[in-house]
Amino acid sequence: MSATGVSKSIANDRKIEVDSTVITNHKTEIKGKRISYSATTGTQPVWNDEGEAIASLFYTYYQRTDVKNKSKRPLVMSFNGGPGSASVWMHVAYTGPRILNIDDEGYPVQPYGVQTNPYSILDVADIVFVNPVNTGYSRVLPNKNGEMPSKDAQQKMFFGVNADITYLAEWLNTFVTRNERWTSPKYLIGESYGTTRVSGLALELQNRQWMYLNGVVLVSPTEIGIEREGPVESANRLPYFAATAWHHKKLPDDLQSKDLYEVLTEVEDFALNRYLPALAKGAYIGETEKNVTIKKVARYSGLSEKAVRQSNMDISNAFFWKELLRDEGKTIGRLDSRYLGIDEKESGDRPDYWAELTSWLHSFTPAINHYLSAELAYKTDLKYNMFGPVRPWDRSNNNSGENLRLAMAQNPYLNVLVQSGYYDGATNYFDAKYTMWQLDPSGKMKSRLSFKGYRSGHMMYLRREDLRLSNQDLREFINKTLPKEGQPAQYSR
Template sequence: MKLNRIISLSITVITLILSTASLASNERRIDIDSKVITQHKANINGQRFTYTVATGTQPVWDDKDNAVATLQYTYYTRDKVDDNTTRPLLISFNGGPGSASVWMHLAYTGPRVLKIDDEGYPIQPYGVKNNPYSVLDVADIVYVNPVNTGYSRVLENDKGELPTKAKQKELFFGVNADIKYLAEWLNTFVNRAERWRSPKFLIGESYGTTRVSGLAHELQNSQWMYINGVVLVSPTDIGIKRDGPIKAANRLPYFAATAWYHKTLKTDLQAKDLDELLPEVEQFTINELIPALAKGGFIAADEKHRIIKKMADYAGLSEKFVKQNNLDIPTQFFWKELLRDRGQTVGRLDSRYLGIDKRDAGESPDYWAELTSWLHSFTPAINHYLRDELNYKTDVKYNLFGNVHPWDRTGNNTGENLRLAMAQNPYLNVMIQSGYFDGATNYFDAKYTLWQLDPSGKMKDRLSFKGYRSGHMMYLRHADLKRSNNDLRDFILKALPKEAQAAKY
């Protein structure tokens, strides 16, 4: 009898253990520290070579050396490189904030890109194809997903509890918190990858430009890691103010580019090439529109009428519409108004894309035509690519857009910090890449940011701008995929110091 009780008790204990183990194994969570290695072949820029991909996760530690999050990354290295001390490392971030690194990873710089048509529209079956223009021929690349994007996640403590929302915001979700923890994470990554002696470049897109502008300074001043170049793709304001008349006027060149693309300009302007038209509109914006807007309600009637007519001509809009908006046309009004007579709206991030609304009346589009188009192709491609080609398998959801809000935008001095990083480091160069049809971070704002980044003009030989006939993600258009990668390749190679060239003024 006693023996039967012992056996029964033992069975119960074993059952509980198995049940607990089963529950644990069924929990959906990402490995805190992991790596999967795969081998691949490429034909890029006329060169055939093999490369290795490390897909994995690496912890974020707090100031007490506890793991508080884990970041998922994908790291590409060219094989048979005898000495990586001269081979650049390109560190890539996207923006949002709250956006994964998928966009530039699978559409711009990586060796595999989306299956899309030559203008960037989705086609089925979804998937990826070889990218013959990738910069992997000249630089190794790591794509980093910040907390809550991709497979990156906040971690529970030893009691199984997540940090409070306030604590998470303090650690991760703000301009300066984001820069601080990512700089620490990169220090660990560079250590593990043994890349301290390699030239390093940062590339960020959209809010990612705020991120990498701040990182250039933080890495130099807190991690003592010096950068050779920073690339700002479709940049935000990076803390450089563009308020009042500047903000309103700077939209006009973008309006003109979009109107030209959709052929809504008057015959004489429409006949001009975009490269001829835009400098003309830029000069009008700087020399006439900004001063006119600065005068506000006290502008002379004849001058106001002349400015209204020129604006209407350049923007492809009616004089009545420009007058009704007091020369200050909100972008959402423009997206709705430009093709209203055709019953179509234009996209926000890329105004080549067209949408249709429930009503032609109204002040803004029902949805962003370009974003819905992009999600068509990006979502299946990244999930297929990571799982089936890179062999990184998890049931954790890949967040193209993660929950990082409310985001703390206070204390954004990233533009000034980038200037200071450049001043401290004679090796550091900066390039901006922008699409002319981007209405979210318009190209003329980007030029203005470039001009204001170093008011002294002493470092302007290390600052450059490249424009493209596409939108926010200019690389989705095949012609610009080739051109933008070539511009990036040239920038990287030119930013490398010559042998024995010292970092000094």
């Protein structure tokens, strides 16, 4: 056979199995207790209205095998974001039974690989990690004539806020049916853009699949369709700036000597009650108020008064990441501002690269590829897409936040937990609080909304102490939102 023929043969075989499962059995220790579990890695089709398979999604499903009554056991359905990101991040760093080999602050160490996660929520819930189309090993399929859909056709089917929600809800219906989980209490957890995804899925599952949830967890949430532009967006950055400046010891001594939470309480009050109104006045702010505001913003952000004034009191994230440690010749990370980078030039108004992302890809990429093949026995020549080709992404008609509110109103069992890292500059924690505040303007469902913050970044679980805390917060959220036997889903007068 010619070299060309060999090359063609290999390429033709490099494709996803449309429907497959591989099951392995394991033991681990969580919170000091030994448990047995199975791991199912596989693919499950996405069908169109004519019943034709148009894509296949790769997933990993963990079940405790030492629990007899599966009907009462919670099921957590986990999604990451991007859009275009695989499920790898929360899978092998947060809730799953195996996590990255990293140091206690989340930095990569060699040899790359995985270790036991002693804090995994697998003790209280089964978990399925889902990779949307073109992420992980998930792929679009050719039609019955062997032809791939056009780029426009693929976008309409998969790559947009509402298309994504629609096909994933159908996929979850099939998954729950195949695995006999209809009677189980169900939870969605999403990270970053995954919060838009699970917020929309909450209502889509209720109204189109008749599947009702007990909880939705928003990890490092996006705006989920709740607008916060102009002065609100600008003012909301300041508490994040203060947290980052505190971490890097750039605040005045009296603030630096306080605990982070004490500092943030003070800065949040200023941001809402002084900074936001000052920004709203724009060019018509009085000179005295402007000078007082500039001094306060400089005090809380760790920047100079000159830099704040030259920014018209409106400091962009990119400028902050470049400016805070400029005199030290360092930049700070976008998704986690504890990470440091070095640029070609100290001048400029934004970093050359994101120090935290390159650090994470160091450890995540080899770990997930090794783990799936060596420990979970899933063999394929497909490339695992850490970030897959899904753009352009249709962001129109994003009503996911309103859909989550409506799902909560319709379902008295449904609760929401928000988790954020204080050093996350991409989806900052104060924006997350603001989103939670605006989610239910009536205030009638406040008791079913909760927020937890952590001393780390976008993936707060990379820091060992926050891995423990955040999993425990999930565990408590799940246990708290399981209704007592016979407790009806109804509102009382």
